[in-house]
Each structure stands twice: as C-alpha cells, then as structure tokens.
Amino acid sequence: MASKKVIVPETIHPAGPEILKQAAEVISLPEQPGKPLREFTDEAHAIIVRLGEIDREMLEQAKNLMIIAKHGVGYDNIDIEAATQKKVVVINTPLDNAESVAEHDLGLMLAINKKIVESDRGIRIGKPKPRKDLVGVELKDKTLGLIGVGHIGATLAGQCRAAFNMSVIAYDPYVSKEKAAQMGVTKIEKLDDMLPGADYVVICVPLTKETANLIGTRELNLMKPDAFLINSSRGGIVDEKALYDSLVEGTIAGAAMDVFLEEPPATDHPLFSLDNFIGTPHIAGGTTEAMRRMATTCAEEILRVFRGERPKFPINPEVLD
Numbered sequence: 001m002a003s004k005k006v007i008v009p010e011t012i013h014p015a016g017p018e019i020l021k022q023a024a025e026v027i028s029l030p031e032q033p034g035k036p037l038r039e040f041t042d043e044a045h046a047i048i049v050r051l052g053e054i055d056r057e058m059l060e061q062a063k064n065l066m067i068i069a070k071h072g073v074g075y076d077n078i079d080i081e082a083a084t085q086k087k088v089v090v091i092n093t094p095l096d097n098a099e100s101v102a103e104h105d106l107g108l109m110l111a112i113n114k115k116i117v118e119s120d121r122g123i124r125i126g127k128p129k130p131r132k133d134l135v136g137v138e139l140k141d142k143t144l145g146l147i148g149v150g151h152i153g154a155t156l157a158g159q160c161r162a163a164f165n166m167s168v169i170a171y172d173p174y175v176s177k178e179k180a181a182q183m184g185v186t187k188i189e190k191l192d193d194m195l196p197g198a199d200y201v202v203i204c205v206p207l208t209k210e211t212a213n214l215i216g217t218r219e220l221n222l223m224k225p226d227a228f229l230i231n232s233s234r235g236g237i238v239d240e241k242a243l244y245d246s247l248v249e250g251t252i253a254g255a256a257m258d259v260f261l262e263e264p265p266a267t268d269h270p271l272f273s274l275d276n277f278i279g280t281p282h283i284a285g286g287t288t289e290a291m292r293r294m295a296t297t298c299a300e301e302i303l304r305v306f307r308g309e310r311p312k313f314p315i316n317p318e319v320l321d
Contacts, residue, residue, distance in 0.1 A: 004045040004306055005064075009037040009052050012071055013288075016048065016295030023303055041065070046302045048295075049078065051263075051282075056082040067305040069298035070315070072285060073097065073152075074234050076207045080316055090315040091301045096293035097285035098151035101232055104284035105156050105202050106163075108230050108256035111278055113137060113200075118275045137226075139164040145198025146170035146185065147214070148205035148233075154183045156202060169194055172205075195222040200230060207234035215239065220246040225253065232258035232284040244270045247277055258284045 004024040008017060017026045024045070029035050037052060041061045047054065050071045059065070059082045068078055070092040083090050111117050114136035122128035144160045146153045149172045160166040161184055168185045171194040180187040188194035191214075195201060201223060205211050215229070216239040223229070229252060231238050240261055246252050254276035260269070263282055271277045285294075301311040310320055 005040075005043055006046040006048065006302060007037060007040045007044040008048045010048075010050040010071075012048060012050065012298070013291040013295035015292050016299040019296065019299035020302065023306065045306070048298045048302070051077060054078045054083070059083055059086050059088065062086065062088070067091065067302055067311070069093075069302055071294045071298050074206050075315055076234060084316045084319055087319050089305060089311060089317075089319045091298075091311045091313045092315055093294040093297040094313055095151055096297055097287075097290040098155045100287040100290040101152045101284040102156035102159055103287075104258060104280075105152075105204075105230050105232055106159055108232070108258070108278060108280070109139065109200055109202070109228065112228055112230075112254045112256045112276070113139065117278050121275075139166060139200075141165055141167075142199040143167045143169060143197060145194050145201045146172070147191070147194075147201065147203045148172050149175045149180055149183065149185055149187075150204060153202070153204035154185075156204070157183055157185050169197055191219070192222055195219060196224065198227060199224065200228050203229075203231040203233045203237055205233055205237065207236050211237050213237070213239050215243075217242040217245070220251050223252050225250060227252050229255040230257070231255075235259040235261040235263060240269075240271065244274070247271070247274050254278075256280075258282055 006020050006024050006026050008026060009029040011030045020026050027040055038058060041058050042063055044062060045064050046067045048069045048071055054068055056079045059079060065088050068083060068088060068090045070078060073092055073094050075090060075092050078090055080090055115134045119134050144166045149170045157168040161168060169188050170180060170185045171188050171191045177187045214237050220242060243255055247255060256278040258280045259282055272279060304311050314320060
C-alpha cells in the first residue's frame with residue numbers, strides 16, 4: 001500500500017495527511033506553489049478535492065486513479081459520470097460539517113433579521129441609521145421553512161426548535177412524512193405551498209439539474225413580504241438577479257448567502273449594494289472542528305478503498321457493485 005500516491009491540491013487540516021502518510025505517499029500541492037493538479041493526475045491513486053474541478057479530461061488522464069474524496073458535501077465540481085465510466089469511486093463527507101453549516105445559517109438568520117451588519121456598516125463610517133430604521137424582529141415562535149431535510153437541514157431544525165421554539169416546515173420529495181415527523185418537521189408536499197408559510201426559508205439541497213434556479217421570481221413572489229431567504233448550499237440554486245429585484249422591490253424583507261453563481265463574486269455584484277443583503281465567501285462549513293472531521297473522513301475512506309474495502313459514503317456506488 002505504501003506505493004500508492006494521494007494528491008492533495010488544496011489546503012486541508014493536517015489530521016488527514018497524517019493518517020494517509022502511514023500507508024501512502026502524500027503529495028500536497030499547497031506546499032509546491034505553482035504546481036497544478038493536472039501535472040500529477042496520471043500518477044495519482046487518490047485525490048482529495050475541496051473546491052477545485054475534476055473534469056472529464058483530467059479523469060481520462062488518470063490511469064491509476066481509484067478514488068476521489070470530496071472534502072465537503074456538494075460534489076458538483078466533479079464529473080461523476082466520467083468518474084463512473086472510469087470505475088473511479090467518488091465519496092463525500094456528508095456528516096462532518098452539518099453542525100458548522102447549520103450554525104452559520106442560524107448566524108445569518110440572526111444577522112439579517114436583527115440588522116446587525118447594516119448597523120455595523122453605519123457606525124464604522126460615522127453615519128449610523130436612525131434607530132427607528134434598525135428595528136429587528138425576534139426568531140422566537142417564528143416558522144422555519146427548509147428546502148431539503150438532510151443532515152444540515154435536520155441539524156438546523158433542531159437548533160431552531162430548541163433555542164427559539166420555532167415551528168419547522170419543509171419541502172423535500174426524498175423524505176417521507178414519517179421520517180420528517182421524527183425530526184420534528186412537518187413535511188409540505190409542494191414547494192409552492194411551503195414558501196408562503198415560512199418566516200425564514202433556508203436552502204439545504206445540492207446543486208443538481210433539478211435544483212438549478214429553483215428559487216426565481218415566481219418563488220420569491222410566493223414568500224411573505226417580511227420573510228428572509230438564506231442560502232449556504234450552492235450558487236446557482238437562487239436566481240441572483242431575481243433575488244436582487246425582489247430585495248429592491250420589497251417582495252421579501254432580506255436575504256443572506258454564503259454561496260454565489262461565480263466564486264469569488266465580483267466586488268461590484270449588485271446584491272452587495274443592498275442593506276438588506278448579507279454575503280459571506282463560502283465559509284459556512286469552515287470551522288476548525290469540521291475541517292478536522294472532513295480531512296479525517298477523506299483519509300479513512302481512501303485507505304478503505306486501498307485495502308479493498310467498501311467506503312462508507314460513495315456517491316457512485318455502482319462502481320463498487
């Protein structure tokens with residue numbers, strides 16, 4: 001097993017490479033500035049990827065590749081179809097950053113709801129808005145509307161119920177009413193029926209063909225005028241122009257996003273001109289604890305595959321079958 005090579009093109013918590021070094025050669029590209037992943041693809045047996053792209057061309061070049069470990073949950077930066085055709089298993093870390101992302105979502109809910117960032121912007125430049133214009137609302141007893149009830153959505157639901165006695169409704173065609181009820185969530189069968197009932201709509205789904213532009217002008221118009229939209233899942237799920245228009249027109253009260261269609265977003269992005277919008281640079285899952293867990297899971301999954309064992313979190317299990 002010592003002859004296996006694992007390529008780590010982006011910075012990850014050192015706990016992962018330390019586990020891998022016991023049984024494989026680890027090539028860390030952040031320690032070799034200017035060295036692109038493509039130069040090493042043909043000799044890689046495993047790749048750990050965060051935000052970088054693994055496309056079909058790279059996979060065609062990968063003669064020895066056995067596994068791609070996605071450091072995170074969303075895997076839209078990996079060509080899964082091409083990986084499957086090459087018999088390369090792809091795994092992700094679906095459990096490891098749920099707490100961190102849910103806490104970030106809750107932080108965005110509080111920040112946009114209480115106008116914290118808007119207030120900070122004003123006092124920093126010596127032009128605070130009148131206090132009457134900075135009146136927020138409480139989260140207590142409000143209704144959280146989840147789009148997706150996976151690990152992150154379920155974690156956020158629990159936090160909001162416990163801390164603020166919030167009711168939780170959700171749209172998720174892949175979760176049964178019974179399973180939702182076990183999580184303290186009321187399942188709503190149609191997105192159009194869920195949106196009008198939520199004070200906070202939080203997106204917790206991956207970017208797929210089904211979820212691309214899931215939230216546009218029509219859906220925003222279904223929300224309450226005093227509701228807030230939160231997205232820390234993936235850019236492209238929310239139509240950013242439609243969101244800008246809705247925020248300007250007052251269709252909804254505010255929005256906060258950790259993800260954008262283009263990352264990093266341009267400094268002159270129209271949304272950044274609005275007081276009722278908060279943006280963060282794709283950091284929701286980036287806590288010390290989550291980074292350690294994700295790096296460790298990636299390493300453990302890679303070693304399982306090297307040993308001929310079945311990984312716990314395959315995205316394309318048909319490769320294993």
